[in-house]
Amino acid sequence: MLSIGELSRRTAVKVPTIRYYEQVGLMPAPPRTEGKQRRYGPAEVSRLNFIRHARELGFEVEAIRELLALNENPDQSCAEADRIARRHMIEVERRIEQLTALRTELQRMINECSHGRVGECRVIQALADHDQCAHECH
Amino acid sequence: MLSIGELSRRTAVKVPTIRYYEQVGLMPAPPRTEGKQRRYGPAEVSRLNFIRHARELGFEVEAIRELLALNENPDQSCAEADRIARRHMIEVERRIEQLTALRTELQRMINECSHGRVGECRVIQALADHDQCAHECH
DNA sequence: CTTGAACCTCTAGTCACTAGAGATCGTAGA
DNA sequence: TCTACGATCTCTAGTGACTAGAGGTTCAAG
Numbered sequence: 159m160l161s162i163g164e165l166s167r168r169t170a171v172k173v174p175t176i177r178y179y180e181q182v183g184l185m186p187a188p189p190r191t192e193g194k195q196r197r198y199g200p201a202e203v204s205r206l207n208f209i210r211h212a213r214e215l216g217f218e219v220e221a222i223r224e225l226l227a228l229n230e231n232p233d234q235s236c237a238e239a240d241r242i243a244r245r246h247m248i249e250v251e252r253r254i255e256q257l258t259a260l261r262t263e264l265q266r267m268i269n270e271c272s273h274g275r276v277g278e279c280r281v282i283q284a285l286a287d288h289d290q291c292a293h294e295c296h
Numbered sequence: 297m298l299s300i301g302e303l304s305r306r307t308a309v310k311v312p313t314i315r316y317y318e319q320v321g322l323m324p325a326p327p328r329t330e331g332k333q334r335r336y337g338p339a340e341v342s343r344l345n346f347i348r349h350a351r352e353l354g355f356e357v358e359a360i361r362e363l364l365a366l367n368e369n370p371d372q373s374c375a376e377a378d379r380i381a382r383r384h385m386i387e388v389e390r391r392i393e394q395l396t397a398l399r400t401e402l403q404r405m406i407n408e409c410s411h412g413r414v415g416e417c418r419v420i421q422a423l424a425d426h427d428q429c430a431h432e433c434h
Numbered sequence: 435c436t437t438g439a440a441c442c443t444c445t446a447g448t449c450a451c452t453a454g455a456g457a458t459c460g461t462a463g464a
Numbered sequence: 465t466c467t468a469c470g471a472t473c474t475c476t477a478g479t480g481a482c483t484a485g486a487g488g489t490t491c492a493a494g
Contacts, residue, residue: 182450192459195460195471254395257392257395260353261392267381316483330490331442
């Protein structure tokens, strides 16, 4: 059984954040020792790792709640699982598209940077001039 | 001279957000009319567009402050602007990779669903087990 | 000169944490 | 077994980047 500190080390999620996740229902209330300290098993490590990654990917807590629910009863209702999975799939694809466009633009900015003075810096110009291109770009 | 509402329309930045930017020092305090209403010139339109675009690209306010400062003394080297952009791009690429993995997993779930049997749900594993790689990868 | 949309300031709320205070617990070493 | 001290506990408050609302004032069209 892991203390909250060990769980934190294994998942790279800070201790107060773990308690916060418990408070908002993303993590289950774990069993406690005599002295009220939390003790976790290996399932919680996976669950918390999942939450961390999902957060890094920009999913809201509410969306993560759904994904977790999906994971918990996979053969409960296929139709429901399918619906949630599809909805998130669309969201994920939308996000990949946006990020890919963003990467292209950042790449272009960096490539065109002449490594000279700020006066000619494409990174800054690209940001300032963007509304000219905005209509064609997006 | 533009009112705050007109500035808002021209930059697609909401009025309270413009006031917020003034409060945190991203936008300068503009001159006022007799009756204390803000009036802006064309320079503010550019500046605000710059801010908006940078925010859309995911730069933090602090990073934008740096970029604006760089822009203000254009004789300086643009290495710093380049560094900020590069740092940001690495993060964007990391996100794309993770989202792609998640998409694959969601796709697999949807496929299994459509064949009438919900297999084991591996949504959590798709993201949770990535930390094995995390140490070597990053 | 009136009227009503737009403006003003100020406070408080949102989300997802993060930090700190002050008290208690658990375990390694004497 | 006792003690020291790092880890844990709860609770409140602060953060960033806005967003919403109350209640009052200003500007400009009719």
